Amino acid sequence: MRILTITPSLGLGGTERAAQNFSIGYRRHGHEVTVLNHGRAGPREASLSAAGCRVFNFGDDRQAVLDILGSREFDVVHIHREGRRNDRETDLLRWARPKARLIAETNVFFARDYGVGDNLIDIHLQLACINHVRWRRRGGKGASVVIPNPVDAGDYPTPATDDIQTFKATHRIPADHFVFGRVGQPLVGKWDPCIVEAFVTVVTHHPRVHLLLVGASPDVVERILQLNPGLRAHVTLLGTLTEPAELGVAYGAMDSFLHAARQGESFGYVLAEALLYGLPVITVSRPHRDNAQTEVIRHGIDGYVVRSRRYLVEAMESLMQDHALRSRVRQGGRQGVIERFDLERVCSDALCVFEALLGGSPTPLLRESGPGIPAPIIEGIGRDSPIELMLARIYDWPWVDYCREQLRYLKRGSLARLRHP
Structure with missing residues (x-):
């Protein structure tokens, strides 16, 4: 398969590490991998290049990079993102949609995208069962599967x-x-x-x-x-x-x-x-x-x-x-x-999901459960904080989540305008 990984940067954060590990894992399984970095350059580029991935950075000429990639088609576009509305990522999803047979997102913070981004994504990868449950409770729709971050x-x-x-x-x-x-x-x-x-x-x-x-x-x-x-x-x-x-x-x-x-x-x-x-x-x-x-x-x-x-x-x-x-x-x-x-196992699971969806076959890994599904029982020392449990229930109400995400989006936009008036 031809796979395009989209990452918010190539720095040292966990999201960037996941993008790197998935890309390297796909390469080890024999697939052609291209990485598009729309944020800061960083040390992960060397590891990706050494593994045989071709890396493109937006740098100072975003349009030139998109023009180079514009003539290519991909079987899978795998975007790593917070999950919430982000105008730059929405533009990238619009750009990728006609070039990709399948678009998958790793939804890092099990967040809802109340813009148009969700409509451009075919499969949502959640990092844990509890993330999947809470995404559904907030009104998350579409195919969803629990695929954790790979570890090398x-x-x-x-x-x-x-x-x-x-x-x-x-x-x-x-x-x-x-x-x-x-x-x-x-x-x-x-x-x-x-x-x-x-x-x-x-x-x-x-x-x-x-x-x-x-x-x-x-x-x-x-x-x-x-x-x-x-x-x-x-x-x-x-x-x-x-x-x-x-x-x-x-x-x-x-x-x-x-x-x-x-x-x-x-x-x-x-x-x-x-x-x-x-x-x-x-x-x-x-x-x-x-x-x-x-x-x-x-x-x-x-x-x-x-x-x-x-x-x-x-x-x-x-x-x-x-x-x-x-x-x-x-x-x-x-x-x-x-x-x-393990990197090999997690990437193999992700590839199985992609291949099943591309082939029109159902996959047992998909989780289509509704918002009423109970969260996994947490075992541990002591008792949960009643206040934290109450806040968890409130935050997961769809209308509360919508208001919080809209405020976050407006705040991010305001800060961006202050930095670049």
Whole structure:
């Protein structure tokens, strides 16, 4: 098949990584892949080119790129986007519609497009079952299938023990301390200061505990710097690490991955990374936000799901004592990720869906359930926050979602006009 991948940029974000991994996966299955980047250039272009994908960047001459691609036809156009109305992406979908036999979107935030974009898409790929359920509840229509983001386990080599020991010595992390860690992008929505508050409580009762944060958001960094010197000595702050070897050693220095994000996760590559390095994960449920982290992390198997932030300390103290769970994840976490999210498997599932739709055959992966379908039951420590559950129900009412999306669209348009008057 001839496949065109459309990505919002080639930067280091999860959406961009997914676009890269799908494209490389399609190439490994023997398909011809072209990548159209309509945003910032970035380091992912080198990996795509090395895999045999031809990459086009809008750069300074958008029309020239579209003219070059204009004479081509594609079996599948796979666009990676937030899912909501976006005028630039709508223009690209209009441009692609007559050239493509099938248009698929990976709907990152299970959002509704209240413009014309939805009418130009044949199949919606949702990253988790809970995303699919909430998209339907909001009135999402059309064919939908749960296809998670693909993970290339080969990108995450096991770090050497000597390198981990050197890392700990360099950053003054005592060898006999239990290390909770967190890696992320320095964005406010990707972090939650509650992990600092929980750690302060834990270290007060368990002095041989350390916190290692990589790429923390400004508000989390500020909170750490406010700690008294005694507590501050138990925390190591590092900036963003982009080299895989450096990142692997940082993961290797951790005993557990401590995850909480204000906006939750629509998938959560960082969670899969932690499991690939054999780290049990503690993650906090956010039912009124993105909440796929409660699927990626299986409670009692990959670590602990905490049903609200107030139970985070309990989960941390429990995991420190749960030697059996930590041992199971250390030995089987990597294999669990490969079984569920391996690049070859996920891309194969996506290609099967595309081929079935192109051939006019039904596919068992399609999910046509209505908005009344119950959400998956979330198992975890503690109880859900009643306020967050109420907000989740309100946000998923179609008319509320419509108003919120329209306000978001208007705000985005206003900000764009201020930047480019």
